[in-house]
Amino acid sequence: MSPIADRLAEVHSRLERAARECGRDPATIRLIAVSKRHEPAAMRAAYEAGQRDFGESYVQELTQKAEVLGDLPDMRLHLIGHLQRNKAKQAVRAASAVHTVDSTRLADELGKRAAPVAPSRAFPIGGATSDKLVVFVEVNVGEEPQKSGCRPEELSAVLDAIEGQPALRLAGLMTVPPYTDDPTGARPYMDRLVDLRDRHGGPGRLPEISLGMSHDLEQAVFAGTTIVRVGTAIFGPREPVR
Numbered sequence: 280m281s282p283i284a285d286r287l288a289e290v291h292s293r294l295e296r297a298a299r300e301c302g303r304d305p306a307t308i309r310l311i312a313v314s315k316r317h318e319p320a321a322m323r324a325a326y327e328a329g330q331r332d333f334g335e336s337y338v339q340e341l342t343q344k345a346e347v348l349g350d351l352p353d354m355r356l357h358l359i360g361h362l363q364r365n366k367a368k369q370a371v372r373a374a375s376a377v378h379t380v381d382s383t384r385l386a387d388e389l390g391k392r393a394a395p396v397a398p399s400r401a402f403p404i405g406g407a408t409s410d411k412l413v414v415f416v417e418v419n420v421g422e423e424p425q426k427s428g429c430r431p432e433e434l435s436a437v438l439d440a441i442e443g444q445p446a447l448r449l450a451g452l453m454t455v456p457p458y459t460d461d462p463t464g465a466r467p468y469m470d471r472l473v474d475l476r477d478r479h480g481g482p483g484r485l486p487e488i489s490l491g492m493s494h495d496l497e498q499a500v501f502a503g504t505t506i507v508r509v510g511t512a513i514f515g516p517r518e519p520v521r
């Protein structure tokens with residue numbers, strides 16, 4: 280096995296252990312391999328080991344990887360970094376899902392720009408695929424000034440804006456909790472996101488929670504996440520931004 284296949288297997292066992300520990304079915308937790316600032320070859324190795332969902336933070340990098348890896352017909356790219364409205368058109372051409380909708384204006388722009396997603400690249404929500412662009416609302420639950428994401432009190436308007444766009448499929452909520460060395464420190468923020476979900480329609484309206492990274496994925500599973508976004512634990516450390 281390649282080192283990446285080994286590490287991917289290790290992440291799956293961490294997820295399974297955590298799910299067992301809190302009585303959840305591991306099949307209800309999906310893994311996005313965060314490949315930002317890693318080479319397409321590393322993504323190919325993960326793909327060969329069965330991984331299909333990949334997360335990218337920058338629109339330009341996502342677009343380039345979509346091109347270089349265009350021969351992998353059922354690979355899905357998720358945009359997990361902040362999206363500027365003037366890049367929405369570029370993003371929707373290559374992404375199966377956008378996890379970072381944080382304003383009504385961005386929701387409107389994505390709705391206007393979204394093109395039908397090919398069936399092989401559609402990310403299923405609630406067991407069903409459609410040709411709509413799957414979107415999540417990013418909420419800044421820690422209310423950290425340097426972070427993107429809407430404020431909790433703006434959430435309702437952003438959700439309504441998404442539901443007003445026929446080309447978008449509302450999947451759920453996403454956040455990056457404030458960093459703490461001890462992953463249990465992130466737990467109150469994770470619980471806050473799940474609580475927001477429950478106060479804005481619950482799993483019927485918002486079936487997915489996108490939460491949990493390399494160092495805190497167990498805590499995210501305990502909090503009830505349905506999607507974890509894991510980079511370092513699969514691909515190793517990233518090149519610094521130049």
Ligand SMILES: *Cc1c(COP(=O)(O)O)cnc(C)c1O
Nearest residue numbers: 313336359492493508509510511
């Ligand atoms: C980079 C990134 C991740 C993955 O972080 P790791 O610590 O490498 O697992 C997850 N989510 C977002 C939004 C990221 O930018």
